[in-house]
Amino acid sequence: MSRRPFTPKVVTANELIDGDAVWLTALDSWSRDMAEAELIDDEAIAQDRLLFALSQPDVIVGAYLADAKASGNGAAPVHFREEFRARGPSNYLHGKQVGVKNHV
Amino acid sequence: MYKYNEFDENFVRERVAQFRGQVERRIDGSLTEDEFKPLRLMNGLYLQLHAYMLRVAIPYGTLNAAQMRQLAYLAERWDKGYGHFTTRQNIQYNWPKLKDVPDMLDALADVGMHAIQTSGNTIRNVTADHFAGAAADEIEDPRPVAELLRQWSTDHPEFQFLPRKFKIAVTGSSTDRAVTKAHDIGLRMVRNDAGEPGFEVIVGGGLGRTPMIGKVIRAFLPKADLLPYCEAIVSVYNLLGRRDNKYKARIKITVAENGLEKIRDLVEGRFNELRREFNGFDQELLENIEAQFAPPVFRKAPTLAFDAYRAANPAFRSWSDTNLADHHADGYAIVSVSIKKHGATPGDASADQMRVLADLAETYGHDEIRISHEQNVILPHVHKSDLAAVYEGLRDADLATANIGLVSDIIACPGMDYCALATARSIPIAQEIATRFDELKLEHEIGPLKIKISGCINACGHHHVGHIGILGLDRAGVENYQITLGGDGTETATVGERAGPGFSADEIVPAIERLIDAYLGIRASGDETFLQTYRRLGLAPFKAALYPEKEAANAA
Numbered sequence: 135m136s137r138r139p140f141t142p143k144v145v146t147a148n149e150l151i152d153g154d155a156v157w158l159t160a161l162d163s164w165s166r167d168m169a170e171a172e173l174i175d176d177e178a179i180a181q182d183r184l185l186f187a188l189s190q191p192d193v194i195v196g197a198y199l200a201d202a203k204a205s206g207n208g209a210a211p212v213h214f215r216e217e218f219r220a221r222g223p224s225n226y227l228h229g230k231q232v233g234v235k236n237h238v
Numbered sequence: 239m240y241k242y243n244e245f246d247e248n249f250v251r252e253r254v255a256q257f258r259g260q261v262e263r264r265i266d267g268s269l270t271e272d273e274f275k276p277l278r279l280m281n282g283l284y285l286q287l288h289a290y291m292l293r294v295a296i297p298y299g300t301l302n303a304a305q306m307r308q309l310a311y312l313a314e315r316w317d318k319g320y321g322h323f324t325t326r327q328n329i330q331y332n333w334p335k336l337k338d339v340p341d342m343l344d345a346l347a348d349v350g351m352h353a354i355q356t357s358g359n360t361i362r363n364v365t366a367d368h369f370a371g372a373a374a375d376e377i378e379d380p381r382p383v384a385e386l387l388r389q390w391s392t393d394h395p396e397f398q399f400l401p402r403k404f405k406i407a408v409t410g411s412s413t414d415r416a417v418t419k420a421h422d423i424g425l426r427m428v429r430n431d432a433g434e435p436g437f438e439v440i441v442g443g444g445l446g447r448t449p450m451i452g453k454v455i456r457a458f459l460p461k462a463d464l465l466p467y468c469e470a471i472v473s474v475y476n477l478l479g480r481r482d483n484k485y486k487a488r489i490k491i492t493v494a495e496n497g498l499e500k501i502r503d504l505v506e507g508r509f510n511e512l513r514r515e516f517n518g519f520d521q522e523l524l525e526n527i528e529a530q531f532a533p534p535v536f537r538k539a540p541t542l543a544f545d546a547y548r549a550a551n552p553a554f555r556s557w558s559d560t561n562l563a564d565h566h567a568d569g570y571a572i573v574s575v576s577i578k579k580h581g582a583t584p585g586d587a588s589a590d591q592m593r594v595l596a597d598l599a600e601t602y603g604h605d606e607i608r609i610s611h612e613q614n615v616i617l618p619h620v621h622k623s624d625l626a627a628v629y630e631g632l633r634d635a636d637l638a639t640a641n642i643g644l645v646s647d648i649i650a651c652p653g654m655d656y657c658a659l660a661t662a663r664s665i666p667i668a669q670e671i672a673t674r675f676d677e678l679k680l681e682h683e684i685g686p687l688k689i690k691i692s693g694c695i696n697a698c699g700h701h702h703v704g705h706i707g708i709l710g711l712d713r714a715g716v717e718n719y720q721i722t723l724g725g726d727g728t729e730t731a732t733v734g735e736r737a738g739p740g741f742s743a744d745e746i747v748p749a750i751e752r753l754i755d756a757y758l759g760i761r762a763s764g765d766e767t768f769l770q771t772y773r774r775l776g777l778a779p780f781k782a783a784l785y786p787e788k789e790a791a792n793a794a
């Protein structure tokens with residue numbers, strides 16, 4: 135029996151002060167734009183990056199690994215929950231969909 | 239109306255000051271999130287999908303104009319210019335910044351409000367009939383009792399770490415407008431044979447994962463025994479309630495697992511002990527509170543202007559047909575202001591709208607406002623001769639939608655547009671259904687119909703007790719909506735029946751339309767409501783309308 139292939143991941147969290155969804159980039163910074171997230175193909179690295187995120191409790195809250203995929207535009211969500219987090223609510227043009235500065 | 243006494247005020251201010259320090263320590267890194275989370279939850283602050291959310295208690299749904307203006311001020315100063323009224327008669331702010339929350343809480347304390355016990359395993363905000371103090375069918379205003387319960391439960395040392403959260407609802411009339419049968423304790427005011435007012439005490443109701451209709455533990459409890467009896471229930475639960483499994487921790491499970499008889503015996507036993515300890519101070523307190531809820535001085539005046547305006551203005555006539563309810567005082571009406579404009583987010587009011595509501599309450603409504611669990615705003619005391627002016631004021635603020643109790647007056651929880659626990663969205667479904675039936679111009683023809691939508695099994699949108707309930711789920715990574723039928727949240731409370739397989743986001747609105755078409759085709763007369771037709775004919779004809787392919791396959 136072969137092991138299930140690893141679904142690529144991103145590290146995501148909420149920014150401490152305003153609670154906005156953010157993603158960990160390959161440059162160790164946090165971006166409010168999911169496309170800039172580091173897409174991680176390897177399970178061990180993913181765990182490692184999550185630990186790195188968890189070591190920053192004064193910057194972010196509630197870091198976790200979310201499934202993601204590559205798109206022409208950078209990292210993209212797989213599940214609809216992550217899609218909403220990456221975009222903002224559907225009833226108003228509020229949150230990141232109205233355009234925000236990208237870096238925390 | 240009730241004003242904080244000094245103890246309350248000091249207590250609330252002290253809590254804000256403490257929380258200010260905690261927020262500072264969280265931001266400078268000296269508190270971890272694990273340490274901070276229980277502290278913020280105790281102050282009503284949640285972390286949602288896109289931001290923090292502050293839940294502010296509106297005890298028994300009662301506000302005055304100054305408080306409503308302050309809610310508007312918070313919305314404008316620290317949020318995005320609006321607030322969301324919830325099914326627990328709270329208001330939620332969806333976009334506060336962590337560093338601003340202590341200032342928001344201070345601003346709330348300025349008008350005697352707070353966010354305490356809106357979270358955690360405590361006795362939550364006590365909810366009440368939103369027509370309290372006004373309804374024609376009311377025995378007594380239930381709010382003094384609700385306030386007594388609030389004072390008793392706030393920071394009660396024995397009840398800060400219950401097995402699970404605990405919700406109490408109270409209604410002052412035998413007509414249940416407070417969904418008392420879906421609460422941990424429900425109190426429905428009734429009269430005994432001697433004509434004295436007291437309570438039917440209901441225990442163990444609740445929605446969520448395991449919906450249950452509460453059971454009557456005491457058919458008649460004299461008003462004077464209320465506090466010792468409630469304390470007896472909560473202390474029996476505190477001992478017996480399961481702490482090993484979060485899903486089995488609510489009192490509804492305690493009652494189901496131990497049986498009503500055993501719980502009743504324990505409660506009555508404990509009550510007999512407690513009754514002696516209470517020795518009357520609670521009754522003095524209640525008298526004191528009752529004095530503060532003295533009804534306004536109702537005016538005696540002719541109502542001819544109302545009749546004339548009604549005759550002259552069809553839009554006003556339609557609004558007054560749906561949005562007014564009978565008041566106990568001659569010449570008065572209860573105004574339900576719909577916060578459900580077709581296509582808008584159920585329960586969301588802008589700061590401007592809140593200010594208009596405050597002004598109208600002050601000018602025409604004896605300074606009283608209520609929030610309903612159905613996410614609407616009530617002006618409980620309006621003289622009929624002022625209704626035309628109130629209507630025009632509402633209309634100018636886009637608040638005059640004539641749809642109370644109709645298909646577009648939908649309860650919807652925030653769902654996955656905001657809520658971190660959600661499994662699917664609920665707001666867009668409510669928006670689409672309301673928009674669709676507005677286009678069809680059918681809603682007055684359809685008549686009374688309650689649609690309630692929850693974005694997950696926690697059932698904040700009360701879907702189990704909707705005539706049509708919609709539950710949003712995640713089915714293999716796709717939003718899926720399950721329909722329940724025949725639910726009822728009144729004194730004839732019933733949990734709705736699951737209709738069958740769920741529908742995708744694209745299919746759900748047409749499915750609801752088929753259901754309602756079917757109802758219109760099979761109702762016995764124009765007066766038979768959806769719920770009555772459902773009770774008469776059962777699930778079968780509705781199922782056939784929902785799943786026509788199956789029907790065809792069966793026939794083939």
Ligand code: SF4
Nearest residue numbers: 651657660693694698
């Ligand atoms: S029902 Fe679920 S999705 Fe809706 S508000 Fe409650 S917890 Fe959130």
